Amino acid sequence: AQSVTQPDIHITVSEGASLELRCNYSYGATPYLFWYVQSPGQGLQLLLKYFSGDTLVQGIKGFEAEFKRSQSSFNLRKPSVHWSDAAEYFCAVGAKNNAGNMLTFGGGTRLMVKP
């Protein structure tokens, strides 16, 4: 069964600083990988996804993520954080050929942005 670990429960960065949110997954083959963002009291919005091909994926709002097979990681990055990026971020894995099509989510990382 697949699993996702987000080692950092909380991260605080200063506005304008760079950001990296960690995500490690466990799956027997190359999975489908997603990053979602959740603002307080809201649903989840897709930031980016990886299926195959180029291991560096560009998403919305200036985010990118890099798939590293050797490290089973899919870390999310942003070069310069804005105050509006404060939210909770979830990494998720979807398994290929999974009849259930379910996503398995990590526990989330709550990002706080200092002015």
Place this chain on the structure above:
Amino acid sequence: NAGVMQNPRHLVRRRGQEARLRCSPMKGHSHVYWYRQLPEEGLKFMVYLQKENIIDESGMPKERFSAEFPKEGPSILRIQQVVRGDSAAYFCASSRQGKSQETQYFGPGTRLLVL
């Protein structure tokens, strides 16, 4: 271009009552997924449905929980005889074809509070 709609957004029930959560998928989407988010946790898959069919209910508690997605109308997640441990945010997502590489679009969630 309406997204996934869920209602009610907030629901308060006393122990032993029934809770009915509704989800209308995006236009053109016929695949619906329900996830539960317990406080301070990530989302956990509950059930995956197509019109008139339950495809995967491996994440559903064995008792008191049921889901349906009728030919006409929204998908319903029903919780009978609610207990305090059912307090959570319940999210619905939809996709067009149910393929594992497709993006699942999430609704704003229903926050259930059991008193």
